[in-house]
Structure formats: structure tokens, C-alpha cells
Amino acid sequence: MIKNRLIPTLALAGATSLAAMLTPVAATAVTFTVNRSWSESGNNASLVGTVDVPVGSYTIQNGTPNPFTNVNLTLTVNSNPFTLNTANTSNISGTGQFLVNATSSTLTFNTANADGSNPADLAFLNSSTGFGGPFYVIGTDGDPGFEIAINTSPNVAASVALSVTFGTVQQVQQVPEPASLFGLGVLSTLGAASTLKRKLKPSQSIEKETTKVG
Incomplete structure (x- = not known):
């Protein structure tokens, strides 16, 4: 009898343990x-707005996916x-690396191993016009760090000391990871426990009848 009561209890304990292991972890x-603002030869340029980046350090090189989840500039x-x-x-490209460091307070840009043949230039542009329309570039390709507005009639460039704080925090959000596996796992374990209980009931009745006959 103790064994029969113990098995469902262990199954439910397993569900609790599974819930603890699969509880979604929030990403920040x-x-x-x-x-930003800069000027050249009497022409003035500025870049304002927001960008979204998950907290972390990123090295962009030779087509590595960029970490920007939203750009509104x-x-x-x-x-x-x-x-x-x-x-x-x-x-x-080449040995050029563009370094992005996103913390809960600042967004910092830097470069490494870049020269004239191995640029490390990050661009922000309009997805409809691409490089055929106005766009902004920050980085280095052998010259000191720079930022420039291009295809804006006129182009406006300025030197930038890298590393540079490109943005400051506006909002921090905790984004939960998908919880579907969590729900399915717990339901599966609880279902197994319920089935086990139903199977145990007939055996308990048989045990009682055997006791009466004796």
C-alpha cells in the first residue's frame, strides 16, 4: 500500500522538478x-532616434548577423x-571587426583590425532605397574613426574617437523565452501521474477482496 501511494507522489514531484528546470529565462x-550631431564646411548633420539591441557584446565580421532588432533613426x-x-x-570585411557592446545603460561602438583593405564600417540606411538613397556610416577603414552622412547632397563627415558611446538607455524590457515546451512537459508528466493513479485503483480493490477471502 505504501508503494502504491508513493508512485503517484514521485510522479508529481517529477512534474515539479521539470517545471523548475524548464521555467523560461527572461532575456533583456x-x-x-x-x-548625434556633427558639421563639415558649414554643413550640419544629425542622427537622432532609437535602436534596439539585446544586452551583450557582439563582434561583427564578414557577414556575421548584426544584433540590431529595431532601427528607428x-x-x-x-x-x-x-x-x-x-x-x-x-x-x-576581411580582418576588419566592428564591436558592439550593449549594457543596461549604454551602447558602445568600437573597431579592431581594420585598414584600407579590411574595412569596419557599420551603415544605417532605409530598407526601401538601400545604398542608393541617403545613409549613415560609422567606423574606420584605415583612417581615424569617422561618421558620415552620404547621398544627402552634400555629404557631411566628421572624425570620431573610437570607442564611442553611440546611445544611452531609454527602456529596458524583460522578454520571456517561449514557454510552449514548459507547458507540454508539465502536462505530459501530470498526465502520466493521473494514468498511474487510475491503474492502481483496480489493484487496490483486488487486494481488499483477497484479504476478505482469507
Whole structure:
């Protein structure tokens, strides 16, 4: 009898343990505010808006996926605004590396191993016009660090000391991982426990009848 009561208890304990192991872990997604401005030869440029990057350190090189989950920037040159909504890493190649460090307070950019043949230039552009429309680039390709507004009539460039704080935190969100496996696992274990209970009931009745006959 003790054994019969113990088996369902162990099954339920297993479900509890499974729940503990599969509890979703929240990932930290951060929205950073960008507010940059520079000038060249009497022309003024600015880049303002937000970008979303999960907390972490990222090295972009030779087509490595970029970590920007959302881009909402406005590039303005001499009062003419242009919308930029995506990041592009095609100008990061060879030994050139573009380094992104996102914390819960700041977004920092840096480069490594870059030169004229191995650029590390990160671009923000409009997904509809690509490099045929206005876009913004920050990085280095042998020269000191720079940022530039291109195809904006005129282009406006300035030197940038890398590493540079590109953005500051606006909002931090805890994003739970998908919990479907968690639910299925617990339900499966609880279902097994319920089935086990039903199977045990007939055996308990037989045990009682055997006792009466004796």
C-alpha cells in the first residue's frame, strides 16, 4: 500500500522538478536613444532616434548577423530629414571587426583590425532605397574613426574617437523565452501521474477482496 501511494507522489514531484528546470529565462532587450550631431564646411548633420539591441557584446565580421532588432533613426542634413530603418554590415570585411557592446545603460561602438583593405564600417540606411538613397556610416577603414552622412547632397563627415558611446538607455524590457515546451512537459508528466493513479485503483480493490477471502 505504501508503494502504491508513493508512485503517484514521485510522479508529481517529477512534474515539479521539470517545471523548475524548464521555467523560461527572461532575456533583456534594451532600447537606446541616439542623439548625434556633427558639421563639415558649414554643413550640419544629425542622427537622432532609437535602436534596439539585446544586452551583450557582439563582434561583427564578414557577414556575421548584426544584433540590431529595431532601427528607428532620422538622419538630417541642413534641415532635410531622411528615415533610416535598418542596419547593414556589408562594409565590414576581411580582418576588419566592428564591436558592439550593449549594457543596461549604454551602447558602445568600437573597431579592431581594420585598414584600407579590411574595412569596419557599420551603415544605417532605409530598407526601401538601400545604398542608393541617403545613409549613415560609422567606423574606420584605415583612417581615424569617422561618421558620415552620404547621398544627402552634400555629404557631411566628421572624425570620431573610437570607442564611442553611440546611445544611452531609454527602456529596458524583460522578454520571456517561449514557454510552449514548459507547458507540454508539465502536462505530459501530470498526465502520466493521473494514468498511474487510475491503474492502481483496480489493484487496490483486488487486494481488499483477497484479504476478505482469507
